[in-house]
Amino acid sequence: MRWLGAAAVLHGQSFRNVVLIKLQMPDAVWVDGRPGWQRQGRRIVRGASGIRIVASARDVDRAAGPVQGHGVATVWDVSQTDGGAMPPIGTLADLRPDDVYAALARVALDAGYRVQRRPLPDEPNGAMTDRRRRRVFVSDELDGAVAAMRLAHELAHLRMHKLSRDSGCHGLARLEAESVAYTTLARFGALPAHQMASAAGTIGRNPPVRLVETLGGRVAATAGRLIGATERHLPTPQVLPGKVRTEPLPLDTEDREFDRGL
Ligand SMILES: [Zn+2]
Structure with a gap:
């Protein structure tokens, strides 16, 4: 973290x-x-x-x-x-969590996914993606910052993973999606109080260097693109340092490095 x-x-x-x-x-x-x-x-x-x-x-x-x-x-x-x-x-550019959520929803829409709030009583993550109908659902019981975190997590999955119906959100895929969501929300100063679902147990206390480098590289690259895509939809132009990546966020693409490395 x-x-x-x-x-x-x-x-x-x-x-x-x-x-x-x-x-x-x-x-x-x-x-x-x-x-x-x-x-x-x-x-x-x-x-x-x-x-x-x-x-x-x-x-x-x-x-x-x-x-x-x-x-x-x-x-x-x-x-x-x-x-x-x-x-x-x-x-230091702290944003309202609701503005970050709205910007993330626009990023989803750019990729062809509608974001909807609705009751999700059977969904422990508080969000889920229906790839066939191209919808992302976020539980209507979540507040601004938590809702934004869940939405960023789903967008990270869309970018990084091909999840079939039952393969679900666990293991390395869960750790990566949660890490991208954390980095993105941290960038905008909009982290929820209870920040990150613990997924780090997946890789153990002393993971191999190659695994850490591969995970870290994938998280840094995906978070960079998601942050860049989100910044374009924020209400006021943010003057933030760092190399802002400007290419559109490609979704539904398999990452070959991931297949090889892991
Ligand atoms: Zn997930």
């Missing part, structure tokens, strides 16, 4: 780099390289030591050299820069 919270703040970063940034600077909220800060009209404070991350070849920091086929790049947190008033930071 600490990592998911960090991923919400450091929106747009890979799983690996969220881990690296939080290890080196736990309070980092918005990082960028030197050219990125220059474009923002800010400069790096003299003597500030940068944060080392894994970079694509074009961002490689020559002095640090290659690491396992990737390169090392140096970034700095906004707190290590100056150049006038600080821009507004990430999750």
Whole structure:
């Protein structure tokens, strides 16, 4: 959950780099390289030591050299820069849960799914998706933040998993959907008080590194797209840092990496 919270703040970063940034600077909220800060009209404070991350070849920091086929790049947190008033930071943009819910419902509609409130007495999750009729149902007994969390969970399933009628919501699929929902709601400062259904037991106390990396990568990528799609439907344009992904949220697509990796 600490990592998911960090991923919400450091929106747009890979799983690996969220881990690296939080290890080196736990309070980092918005990082960028030197050219990125220059474009923002800010400069790096003299003597500030940068944060080392894994970079694509074009961002490689020559002095640090290659690491396992990737390169090392140096970034700095906004707190290590100056150049006038600080821009507004990430999750401080607290939104009304009802607005987040409405925006998520628009994201569903963009993908061809109507969202409806109705009694769901037999549904312990408080929400369910009827893929055949292209409907997402959310229990009418849930309040704003919890309803938004349940809806985000269903949208994560639609993006990530092909659930047949009885395969249901459990195991890794449940953990992934809940993690994406948590990250998305955390991004908008709209987490419910009782936040996350415990699904972490699925992977045990000491899971293999490959499993953690695969799960983390999938959650970071899906949450990034869901956050980007949701932001476009929020009532007031939010000025949030991070690389906002702008491509539409593709639903009903199988993720080959998931099939291979797990
Ligand atoms: Zn589920």
